[in-house]
Amino acid sequence: MRFPDCLRSPGVIVTGLCLLAFGLRVARLDFQPIWFDEDLAYQRATTALEISLASMAGSPLYYVLLRSWVELAGASLFALRYFSTFFGTLVIPLTYHLSRRLSGRRPALAVTGVAVAAPFYIYYSQEARTYALTLALMLLSMYAFLRWLDTR
Numbered sequence: 001m002r003f004p005d006c007l008r009s010p011g012v013i014v015t016g017l018c019l020l021a022f023g024l025r026v027a028r029l030d031f032q033p034i035w036f037d038e039d040l041a042y043q044r045a046t047t048a049l050e051i052s053l054a055s056m057a058g059s060p061l062y063y064v065l066l067r068s069w070v071e072l073a074g075a076s077l078f079a080l081r082y083f084s085t086f087f088g089t090l091v092i093p094l095t096y097h098l099s100r101r102l103s104g105r106r107p108a109l110a111v112t113g114v115a116v117a118a119p120f121y122i123y124y125s126q127e128a129r130t131y132a133l134t135l136a137l138m139l140l141s142m143y144a145f146l147r148w149l150d151t152r
Helices: 010-026 036-046 049-054 060-073 077-103 105-117 119-125 131-151
Strands: none
Touching (some): 010 077, 010 105, 010 119, 036 060, 060 077, 077 105, 077 119, 077 131, 105 119
16 A cells, blocks of 8 residues: 555654654553652652752752742642653654664654654653653754754
């Protein structure tokens, strides 16, 4: 069976992969009970800002963003983990664009497909920790660096 050309464009394929990735990451998001590190993220997102900033070691950007998210969406376990799920889903188009820049369209689609279904990525996109944000920022910085090299 041959798909119409409009469904074979990279934009449509990557959008479909993003939707699939989002579904895989949101499924059973609050199934696992909260564990120590996620409780730490919860405490930092819900305590007074001065106390929270004083106790932050490592990644204050995540906690400042998480604090803003908690004010919008609430402090439920689902809401805390959903914040990371957003960045875990954002990793998919970033992976595609970076891979395409480095190796071309077909390998980029293959790498992106692996990133969509990789249990490692799914698992760490479902934790209220800095992992998904860190990966998204890393991919974005690598892409920006490559663009900068091209324009020098």
